[in-house]
Amino acid sequence: MTDIPPGVSGTNLQFFASGGDESVWLPYTNIKYYTNAFIVKDNRVLLGYKKRGFGLGKYNGFGGKVEPGETPLQAAIRELEEEAGVKAPLEHAGCLFFLSEGAEWAFQIEIYRADNYEGIVTESDEMRPEWFSLPDPISKDGPINPIPFSKMWETDEIWLPLLFEKRKFFGRADFTKAGDVLVPHRWWYGVEQNES
Numbered sequence: 001m002t003d004i005p006p007g008v009s010g011t012n013l014q015f016f017a018s019g020g021d022e023s024v025w026l027p028y029t030n031i032k033y034y035t036n037a038f039i040v041k042d043n044r045v046l047l048g049y050k051k052r053g054f055g056l057g058k059y060n061g062f063g064g065k066v067e068p069g070e071t072p073l074q075a076a077i078r079e080l081e082e083e084a085g086v087k088a089p090l091e092h093a094g095c096l097f098f099l100s101e102g103a104e105w106a107f108q109i110e111i112y113r114a115d116n117y118e119g120i121v122t123e124s125d126e127m128r129p130e131w132f133s134l135p136d137p138i139s140k141d142g143p144i145n146p147i148p149f150s151k152m153w154e155t156d157e158i159w160l161p162l163l164f165e166k167r168k169f170f171g172r173a174d175f176t177k178a179g180d181v182l183v184p185h186r187w188w189y190g191v192e193q194n195e196s
């Protein structure tokens with residue numbers, strides 16, 4: 001259970017969470033690099049509703065493929081600007097290795113966050129941006145516009161709180177097909193231990 005799965009980068013990881021069918025990790029031969037970026041400001045997080053392509057109909061951070069010649073950070077800054085209209089000083093928050101049954105490659109997704117941004121949040125062809133309240137431990141009624149976890153990739157609920165807490169995470173999530181939908185099959189997450 002606590003063995004670090006194949007594909008998970010990161011060193012000095014401490015086990016955080018795992019689950020699903022612990023018998024097998026899906027095989028893969030190729031890896032493609034992606035980015036995902038979140039702006040967290042004034043106790044709110046900016047998510048986008050995906051209007052087309054992979055992940056259609058889900059809320060997520062802003063991101064896409066790393067193009068040849070780009071670093072993941074450059075790609076993350078470009079995708080955030082293309083999809084949400086803003087520039088932000090992104091910081092690396094974690095990394096997710098994602099396998100989807102039927103896809104010919106594994107996704108290595110570098111995840112970023114920023115506490116600030118410049119510009120005006122603007123809807124694009126790909127994403128409709130919307131602010132959501134962070135989980136509020138003080139108010140017993142809960143936030144007014146809570147994060148729509150039921151309309152996100154199921155495993156986001158595990159690592160998004162780590163991004164809010166600025167704890168660097170590395171994990172893997174394998175999804176299999178149930179009819180037309182992808183469902184979580186097996187997952188594992190670790191957090192980077194502070195060296196001190």
Ligand SMILES: CNc1ncnc2c1ncn2[C@@H]1O[C@H](COP(=O)(O)OP(=O)(O)OP(=O)(O)O)[C@@H](O)[C@H]1O
Pocket residue numbers: 034035036053054055060061062063064065098107109153155156173
């Ligand atoms: C459990 N699995 C997952 N959990 C959380 N996020 C996931 C994800 N699997 C993919 N993602 C994100 O989904 C976007 C796809 O990118 P995608 O739209 O295909 O790329 P790009 O914008 O380059 O596409 P175009 O070719 O321009 O349409 C990209 O942000 C990527 O990080």
